[in-house]
Amino acid sequence: MPIKIEHMSHTYQPGTPFKSDALEDIDFTIEDGDLLALIGHTGSGKSTLAQHLNGLLTPTAGRVLVDGQDINGKDVNRRALRQRVGLLFQYAEYQLFEETVYKDIAFGPKNQGLSGEKLDRRVRAAFDKVHLPPETLEKSPFELSGGQMRRVALAGVVAMEPEVLVLDEPIAGLDPKGRDELTEIIHELHRGGVTIVLISHNMDDVARIATKVAVLERGRLAMLGTPREIFSRGDELEAMGLDVPQTIQLCRALRAGGLEVPDCLTGEELCEAICAAKGVPSHA
Amino acid sequence: MLKDITLGQYYPVESFVHSLDPRAKIVLTIVFMVAVFLGSSLFAAIPIVLFILLTARLANLPIKMLLKGIKPLRIILIFTFVLNLFFTAGDTILVEWWKIRITREGLMSAVRFSLRLVFLVTGASVLTLTTQPVALTDGLERLLSPLAKIGFPAHELAMMMSIALRFIPTLLEEADKIMKAQMARGADFESGNLIQRAKAMVPLLVPLFVSAFRRAGDLAMAMEARCYHGGRGRTRLRILKLGKNDLLAALGTCALVAAVILIG
Amino acid sequence: MEELILQAENVSYAYEEEAAPALRDVSLGIRAGEMTAVLGHNGSGKSTLAKLLNGLYAPTAGKVTVCGMDTALDEYTWQIRQAAGLVFQNPDNQLVASIVRDDVAFGLENTGVPSEKMPAIIEKALRAVGMLEFIDRAPHTLSGGQKQRIAIAGILAMRPRALILDEATAMLDPKGRQEVFSVVERLNREKGITVVWITHFMEEAARCRRVIVMDQGKCVMDGTPREVFSQAEKLRSLRLDVPPMVALGDLLRARGLNISRDAMDVESMAGEVLKCQ
Structure with missing residues (x-):
């Protein structure tokens, strides 16, 4: 299920001088099976772009096509279409709210209308994918460590079985062990057939696991290519203030x-x- | 979304009113409010309106800014007006139609109460538009400090207010983020009846409260690490000094009170 | 012998009486003017150590001294917290006031500095972290790196001997991380402020003079970055990263190339590779 972004622009509070996090004429396609790394420094528009991919934000110009259909179009089932793209926010552990890990993971699929055995299967399958000790499933999410909570949040999105998973700096703030474990989980999800869009500051990880890299600079798509192509243009990246x-x-x-x-x-x-x-x- | 809400809208220009001691401004605002209640005849509104116009001029405030402060009140204003208009007993009947009767007394009291409301809100907005929140809490603490002797927590109250001011933007941003995160998980905040909507708020409110408590714990620790130990022995960065301008402002406000009392 | 600014002698600490201790029998001394990194994964006791070193916690057993003052004694509490400033991880949760100027003043107000002396101290502290032009801004309009620099300025204003930073860069982007690290490095170099830099980032630790590694509440490694990072196997067993160049050095040595163990960054590694036969 490719996501085609067509000449998309976004302006926050149009008509005011505040335009720092806006997007301008973004035009590219996220293909099936990609592990696309989205890089660029803070304020380059990465998070804004991510929120367009599942319709949380609506472009001020241009379109986002999921499987050929405009996700903001009038005649399509927008809710269903949007749920085919899962989005995990930065510091996602702070979105947990249920009494148990199980219930929290079930929140998304329940909103999709699942119940009973089907729901149970979904929850357990998603929980398995994030490699937490089995006894955590019945614990309160607030008893877990920060890294474990983040994995529960990831499971909550995975449980909706999105075809594309957008992850906004999933390893930010974790310790080395937590970073490695989560990077491995993302890698496994990708190998399992999920298309992944990964926003990251960690270039060594990007170089290791990404199949494609998109570089954003002041709201524009500055580069797009394989990690090898992108990182061979090290001088340009450094000029943008990015690491190599x-x-x-x-x-x-x-x-x-x-x-x-x-x-x-x-x-x-x-x-x-x-x-x-x-x-x-x-x-x- | 939530970020569009502005709070403590300080209007950053330099002016006579901006330069006044916050304590003077708080006290004079209260005096102004008393004056608003003293005037019972409609003519008393004249000096009050003049006073407001003069203050706005001295504060470099566009009248538009003051009117903006009244806008959110329009429902209450209409309600007050209508209530007074129809339910004040009186003898001089102006209009009578079916069971509705509008009397002269009703009309008068409708106008009077609506005007009072507008004046009160305008007075309060002049205070917040011309005083930085930090100065406001500082002034309040200093004004209440005599009460500390009888055990009133003046310092604590002011500290709580200033921390609240500091964290409102942070928590609004956070609420916005959590809301979007739950919407990405299919949560629906916008449809359904009242009970369904209230229930839909749980995934927003629980994380928001958990986060607020976590922040409070962190902040308490950080404050202790920076030697915070209550109000005792504390010095302040901002030195408040009453000056000539404060005296002028006080005289002006007294003149208003006198005028209102004279007119009755 | 150099003066020990921060000293822990056989220190243990447990959050609750029954619970497993977060620190077990830790002894270490931080010398004046030193910049020490503390590594270890979450739950290794790093943060607990930070809070013991400026007297926020009193040890369950053993003794902590700051500039010779025992942290267990109440009479020194405020002097100790002034002498050893603590900067926390979350930039949003340690700024108190809604204007930068007032936030930097907070510690001064608490310690009873006369009002008329404050403005000069505040300006000096903000200049030292390169944030003077932001003196009238509201914290929520600043970037994470800028907020952390304000937090550091708030501590600096109290003229501390030591600065303890508890994962102060963990929540920042690479630019913010670089900003904050450079500021602290400069304070250490130019003002001789003793620094304890708790971090998860190996490249930051590699730039400190001394590296301490904690695991399960104990101090398990202590030495120069060279001594610590050359033990790649041990670091891996502690589930810590090895800097990429150190890992590459291991691979090359395994293939028989004569690469020095001192090569820990790109520059020195390039020199080693070009030199060897």
Whole structure:
């Protein structure tokens, strides 16, 4: 189910000078099976764009087409269409409200009209995907650690079985262990067939798991391509105030020093490239 | 959505009224309100209107800003007017039609009460439009401090007000975010009857309260870490000093009271 | 011997009597002018340590001293909190006033500084964190990094000897993180303020002079960044990240390349790779 964004613009409070988080003429398509990383610094419009993908915000110009249908169109079932795109907000642990983790995860699918055994299956399937200890299911979400609460919130969105999952900085504020675990869960969801849009500041993660990268700069789509294509334009990224993964930085430094290595996204890849360039036999 | 609500709308310009001591402004606003109640004849409204116009001029406030303050009141205003118009007993009948009877006394009291309401709200808005919230809480604390001797929590009350002012924008933003997050999970805040709507608020209110408590805990800890230990031995950044202008303002307000009493 | 600004001797702390202690028998000393990073995943006792080091909590067992003052004694409470300032994680939850100027004044008001002396101190503190031009702004109109710098200015105004930052950059974007870290680094370098920098970010720890790693309420590693990060296996077993260049160094050494363990950032790694045969 591709999401096609057609010449979309958004202006907050049109007519006032406050336009910092607006979007201008965004035009690209999120294809089935993508793990699209959306990068850009704070205020570049990433979160605004994310909220357009499931109709929480309505574009001031242009359209968002989900499966060929305008999600803000008059003749379509907007509610149903929007629910095919799940959205997890930043610091999502603060949206939990139910007495038990089970009930909280059930909130979304219940709103979709599910009940009984069907609902139960949904909740348990979503809970399994976020790898929490089984006894947490009947606990109060407020007894859990911050990282665990965030995973419950993710399960709450996954339980609605969206075809596209939009995640707004899902690892922000977590400790290294929490970051790794959640990144792995996202990776697994993607492998399980969910299209993912990931807003992230962590370039090393983006380089490792994304299939495509879109760079936003002051509300405009500045670049779109594979991680390798995008990160090979390191100078431009740095000019926008964005980080470049350390592996790429090293590749550039090595080439500047006369050692020809291609741009590499992971440590393993880079190790092979250095060994090859140095003439070290592979798998010594 | 929720972010559009503006609170404590301070109008940031420089003026005679802006420069007054907040304590003077609070007291004079109260005196003004008393004056509004002293006048019983309609003619008493004349000096009051003049006083308001003069104050607005001295405060560099466009009249539009004052009218904006009255706008949210229009329902109550109409209600007050209609209630007084039809339910005040009187002898001089102006209009009589079927069971409805409008008397001269009714009309007078309708106009009087509506005007009073408008004047009171205008007086309060001049105060908040020309005084920074921080100065307002400071002034209030200083005014109430004599009561602290008999155990009235003047400092605590002012501290609570200033913390509330600090956190209103933060919590509004948060409420907006939680609402959107629940809407993304299919929550519906906009349709259904009253009970359904009230029930729909639970997923918004529970996280909002949990968050407010968490913030309160964090803030208490941060305040303690910065040596906060109540009002005792505390000095203040803002030194409040009554000056010549405050005296002028006080005289002006006294003149208003005198005029209202004379007219009756 | 250098002066120990913050010292913990065999300190344990439990939130409730029955509960498992959050800190177990921790002993450490922070020397004057030092910039120390504290690493460890959530629940390792880092935040508890921070709150013990400025007397917000009194130890269940053992002794904590700040500039020689015992935190368990009530008479020193305010002097201790003034000497060892604490900056918290959430930028929104530690600013008290609705105007920057008044917020920076908060600590001064609490400690009874005369009103006429405040404006100069406030301006100096705001200048030190590069936020002087925001003196009349409302906190909610500032970015996360800016709010944290205001929080730091509020502490600086009280002229502390030490600054303890409890994951002060955890909720910030990369730009805000960089802003706040640079400000603190400069305060340490130029004003000689002792810094305890609690963090989850290895690259920040790599820029400190000393790194302490906590796990299950204990201090498990303590040394220079080089000494700590060269033990990649141990860090991984503690579920902490290893800086990418350290991980790459391990891979290259496994393939027989002669790469120094000191290469922890891109620059030194590039030098090592280009140099080796």
